[in-house]
Amino acid sequence: MPEGHTIHRLALDHSDRFVGRTVTVTSPQDRFAAASRLDGQVLSDVEAYGKHLLYRFGEAGWVHIHLGLFGKIWTKPTPLEPARSTVRMRLATIDWFADLVGPTQCMLIDADERAALFQRLGPDPLRADAVPDAAWQKLSKSRQSVAALLMDQHVIAGIGNAFRAELLYRAGLNPHVEGTRLTFAQWQMLWRDAKRMMRLGVRANRIVTTRPEDRERRHGRVQPSDATYVYRRAEMPCRRCGSMVVMEPLAGRRLYWCPSCQR
C-alpha cells in the first residue's frame, strides 16, 4: 500500500540486490505474459517515478509496475519459497527473490511508452531531476482544492492520501483552499516539506511526519500510531490543539484534517 516513498525504497533496494545480475523471471499466476521473454536476462536498471516502478532489461524494454491501492512486493533472501498463486511476477537471483502481488499494472513497455508515461507525470519530490515550477504553474492556475491538486499525479507525482493530509496539516493549510489562492511562499513550503518528509519515508520505509515533541503524550507512552498528525486519526484529539480531527469524503477518498489548526 504505497505512496512514492515505498516505490523509491523498492527501487533502491532492488538496485542493490538485482541490477547487474542474471535474473529468473516467472509468473506463478500466469498473468504476466512477457515473463518468459525476460527470463534469464540481466537486469540493467531499476527506476522510480512517482508511484511508478520500472525494471529495465536492456534492449527488451522496461517492466512497468504500478501497485495501485493494495499491491505489494515482498523481497526475501533465498532459498526460494513456494510462490502463492497470486504472485504476478517473481524475480530471483542466487541470493534474493522478490514476489509482486496484486498490482494494477505489470507490463513490458518500450522507450516511447516510458517517455509518454514520464511526460504525463508532474515533478516527483523524490527525484533529483524534478522541476517544481512545473507543478506550481498548474496548481496556481487551478480552481480545484489544494487537497485535490496534491493527489493529482499530473500536477505532482508520488503524493497519496496519507502524505496529502500530513503535508497540509504541517503547512497549516485548509485543504479546501483553491489552487489560485495559494501563495508562492505556501507552495514552496509544501514542496520543501514534501521532499523532506518523503525522503524520511524512504529511509524509514514508512510514513513518519510527527515531530518528536508532538509524539510524546503528556501522560502516556509513545504509541505506534504517533507517526501521523491527522491521517487515520478521525475523532481523535489533534496533537497540537486538542480539538477533534475531522474525516470527510473527498473525491471518493478520505480526507483528514484539523479545522482549528488548518485555517
Add this chain to the structure above:
DNA sequence: GCTAAATGTTGAT
C-alpha cells in the same frame, strides 16, 4: 469464517 478497509487509478455514466 466473514466483512470491511486499505498509502490508487481508470473508464463509463
Add this chain to the structure above:
DNA sequence: TCAACCTTTAGCT
C-alpha cells in the same frame, strides 16, 4: 459520481 480492478489483513463472530 460511481463502479471496476487487484489482494491482504484486522477485527469481528
